[in-house]
Amino acid sequence: MKPLSTVWMGALMLLVLAGAAAGQQNDAQGCKDHPLFTRMPGYWIHSCVERQFDAFDFIVGPNKKVSHVEGQFWKINYYPQHSLNPKPSELQIQRNFQNAVQKQGGKVVWTEKGRDTYLLVKDGVEVWVNLGAEFTGKYFLTIVQKQAMVQDIVADAAALAQGLAADGHMAVEGIYFDTGKAVIKPESAQAIGEIAGLLKSDPALKVFVVGHTDNVSTVEVNLKLSQDRAQAVLQALVSQHGIDPARLRAHGCGPFAPVATNATEAGRAKNRRVELVKQN
Incomplete structure (x- = not known):
């Protein structure tokens, strides 16, 4: 028979592992990564929105100069798992996405602390990306694939x-x-x-x-x-x-x-x- 202390230690370890597993957050229902990007390791999707047609004002220059882009719309909000330690800095998140965009032939249109604008062209279609990153390790993507709206209502x-x-x-x-x-x-x-x-x-x-x-x-x-x-x-x-x-x-x-x-x-x-x- 095993000593009682060994049994208790084993049970305690199982409880710790179970607690860690229970603490892992799953992606919000119906949410998934955008096809352009994988996610930072140790992250889960807190919330998301996808719309057939919407718009966003992307920062493209000083003094909040923006480019208004309309088309298919995604917003995906990523949170780090509680177990992720240390959490990546804003700069680490931004550098990862900047490198990923440039490897796909895209460009960094604007960058500032905690916020980037990227532009990629896929099969002749512009895809605009806004990245927001926080000191908490959270980051947020807003993506618009530029296109004209399919008009459902026309003048009669x-x-x-x-x-x-x-x-x-x-x-x-x-x-x-x-x-x-x-x-x-x-x-x-x-x-x-x-x-x-x-x-x-x-x-x-x-x-x-x-x-x-x-x-x-x-x-x-x-x-x-x-x-x-x-x-x-x-x-x-x-x-x-x-x-x-x-x-x-x-x-x-x-x-x-x-x-x-x-x-x-x-x-x-x-x-x-x-x-x-x-x-x-």
């Missing part, structure tokens, strides 16, 4: 007519421009066609085509951008659909008529719009 001539009749103005869904530009994107063709259909169905109707922006950039820049975008829509109606230009007037309101808060990206997205306003 009948709905536009109803909106103008009821309120005198109507926002037109489905007109797209690249950031800071006034060239209408090809996927806007259906919405432009619906405006033309509205005007052809009511030959007496005259409208203002009004451009609106969010409050990013200066007032002067946004006023010009909104005017140029409204003018681009007017020209498309005239050149592509034969609408009499005398029935149309372009006007840019810039950031002066928001329909939502500019404090959030969702609100800014609502404020970037083209509206029709009834003239007569």
Whole structure:
């Protein structure tokens, strides 16, 4: 028979091992690493978000200069296991990701204490990454694979007519421009066609085509951008659909008529719009 002290020591060791195993955190349900990156050793995923389409403002220069990127969206939050000792520093985490990005042909766009921005191009598609690292050893990834949104709702001539009749103005869904530009994107063709259909169905109707922006950039820049975008829509109606230009007037309101808060990206997205306003 083994001495009693040996039995007790064995039991104590089993309890310690069981406690250590019990203390290992598992990944949050439904969460996994992004295909671009493995995780730091000894880490688990505390929480995550994946969206088909969302946006993030990535820091790209001094004074909080940002690049607004839209597309498929991931946010993954990593915590160190309690048993991990010592925990890696912010710099250690940043250096690991910087090296991983550069090995994949990407580049470090911006770096500061506890925060990096990376850009990779995979099969011609831009992938933007924001890394946040804390002194506690926690780190956070926000990843956006840049792409245009698949529009589920587009302008409808009948709905536009109803909106103008009821309120005198109507926002037109489905007109797209690249950031800071006034060239209408090809996927806007259906919405432009619906405006033309509205005007052809009511030959007496005259409208203002009004451009609106969010409050990013200066007032002067946004006023010009909104005017140029409204003018681009007017020209498309005239050149592509034969609408009499005398029935149309372009006007840019810039950031002066928001329909939502500019404090959030969702609100800014609502404020970037083209509206029709009834003239007569």
